Amino acid sequence: MSAKIRLGIVGGGGDSLIGILHRVAASMFDQYEIAGGVFDVDYDRNKSFAEEIGLKPDRIYNDFDTLVKEEKALPENERMQVISILTPNFLHFPMAKKLLENGFHVICEKPMTTTYKEAKILEDTLKKSKAIFAVTYTYTGYPMIRQMKEMVADGVVGNIQKIDVQYYQGWLNPIVHDEEKRANTWRLDPEKAGISCCIGDVGTHAFGMIEYVTGLEVAEILADLNYLYKNNELDIDGTVLLRFSEYVKGVLRSSQIATGEENNFTVSIYGDKAGLKWEQENPNYLYLIQDGEPIRVLKPGNTYLSELSLDGTKMPPGHPEGIFDSMGNIYKGVAKAIKNERYHPSEFPTIKDGIRGLMFIEKAVESHRNGNVWVKITDNQ
Numbered sequence: 230m231s232a233k234i235r236l237g238i239v240g241g242g243g244d245s246l247i248g249i250l251h252r253v254a255a256s257m258f259d260q261y262e263i264a265g266g267v268f269d270v271d272y273d274r275n276k277s278f279a280e281e282i283g284l285k286p287d288r289i290y291n292d293f294d295t296l297v298k299e300e301k302a303l304p305e306n307e308r309m310q311v312i313s314i315l316t317p318n319f320l321h322f323p324m325a326k327k328l329l330e331n332g333f334h335v336i337c338e339k340p341m342t343t344t345y346k347e348a349k350i351l352e353d354t355l356k357k358s359k360a361i362f363a364v365t366y367t368y369t370g371y372p373m374i375r376q377m378k379e380m381v382a383d384g385v386v387g388n389i390q391k392i393d394v395q396y397y398q399g400w401l402n403p404i405v406h407d408e409e410k411r412a413n414t415w416r417l418d419p420e421k422a423g424i425s426c427c428i429g430d431v432g433t434h435a436f437g438m439i440e441y442v443t444g445l446e447v448a449e450i451l452a453d454l455n456y457l458y459k460n461n462e463l464d465i466d467g468t469v470l471l472r473f474s475e476y477v478k479g480v481l482r483s484s485q486i487a488t489g490e491e492n493n494f495t496v497s498i499y500g501d502k503a504g505l506k507w508e509q510e511n512p513n514y515l516y517l518i519q520d521g522e523p524i525r526v527l528k529p530g531n532t533y534l535s536e537l538s539l540d541g542t543k544m545p546p547g548h549p550e551g552i553f554d555s556m557g558n559i560y561k562g563v564a565k566a567i568k569n570e571r572y573h574p575s576e577f578p579t580i581k582d583g584i585r586g587l588m589f590i591e592k593a594v595e596s597h598r599n600g601n602v603w604v605k606i607t608d609n610q
């Protein structure tokens with residue numbers, strides 16, 4: 230019997246954006262084997278895609294419910310141990326809940342659910358299970374993000390006084406001005422995406438990232454969202470003021486209509502001693518900036534980095550680490566957890582991060598709808 234973890238995948242078919250990232254990430258450290266799944270909502274496409282990537286047809290299922298039923302009927306040492314949920318947002322909650330109730334570990338794409346209420350139900354379901362649950366805020370797996378987190382914790386920047394996070398994309402620009410294209414984009418459909426497009430899709434990455442890197446929790450937000458058209462139901466751009474405390478403040482700028490931008494995600498933390506800056510499109514450079522000092526650039530794989538950062542690097546310095554490696558590190562952490570091995574709690578985002586993300590989405594929309602007012606972000610609603 231193989232010692233690899235048996236992974237099932239739901240969603241992430243041949244036409245999808247995110248499927249390839251998960252499949253490569255899962256294979257990266259030789260920890261998982263893909264046992265089967267339901268890759269596509271269309272069964273013929275599902276079957277032919279599975280064949281194309283070399284999977285045997287016997288565990289390629291008609292639909293999700295059949296997968297759960299048939300896998301559950303297999304002996305424990307054969308059945309899938311963990312399922313990755315890579316479908317559009319509205320399916321994350323019912324699928325994750327059913328998987329947890331049936332004893333599977335779950336790796337779930339973000340946003341974890343479409344409502345805060347669902348997120349809390351999922352938390353209760355998880356508590357009743359013995360499962361491992363990860364939410365793939367992909368970018369937290371980068372070695373230089375892990376390093377940034379550890380340097381902030383070690384006091385390198387001093388007391389944080391300003392946080393600036395930006396996530397700008399432009400891919401919705403050619404879609405949003407065309408009603409037909411809009412109607413064919415699930416991220417703009419409230420039934421499939423939830424109550425937000427931009428804040429839910431990229432804003433949550435930015436929100437999760439600053440809480441990850443700083444170890445702080447956002448206490449209050451004030452959001453100004455843009456929908457561009459009266460008949461466009463979901464935000465496609467949003468600027469959010471952040472208050473962590475009276476003297477720790479920041480801004481989260483997110484957009485999917487920043488024309489020409491690709492995946493411009495930047496994180497800047499400024500303290501009273503120094504600043505740290507990182508850009509997703511050049512993820513191998515972490516900039517340390519200080520008054521009166523030349524800028525310093527830290528790079529992956531060097532011995533001056535933290536254990537957590539080095540654990541996310543496979544090659545000697547000078548070999549770039551990219552988005553696949555970042556997701557690979559998250560899968561590696563989840564594998565350690567499933568195998569009951571020692572792991573650092575920052576190796577993968579958990580249900581707590583998923584819940585905070587949903588709280589952020591709902592509160593950002595609430596703040597905007599109520600006339601751009603300050604709203605508290607607390608987990609006791």
Ligand SMILES: NC(=O)c1ccc[n+]([C@@H]2O[C@H](COP(=O)([O-])OP(=O)(O)OC[C@H]3O[C@@H](n4cnc5c(N)ncnc54)[C@H](O)[C@@H]3O)[C@@H](O)[C@H]2O)c1
Nearest residue numbers: 240241242245246247267268269270315316318338339367
């Ligand atoms: N972590 C990240 O950085 C990141 C990046 C992109 C997307 N995502 C998230 O990943 C999810 C998927 O996004 P995407 O861009 O890949 O979407 P997509 O539309 O490109 O692909 C969705 C896939 O799910 C399949 N699918 C739909 N319904 C299904 C069902 N009932 N059963 C099985 N398969 C089904 C579709 O056939 C398709 O293959 C979203 O929740 C999105 O927010 C995360």
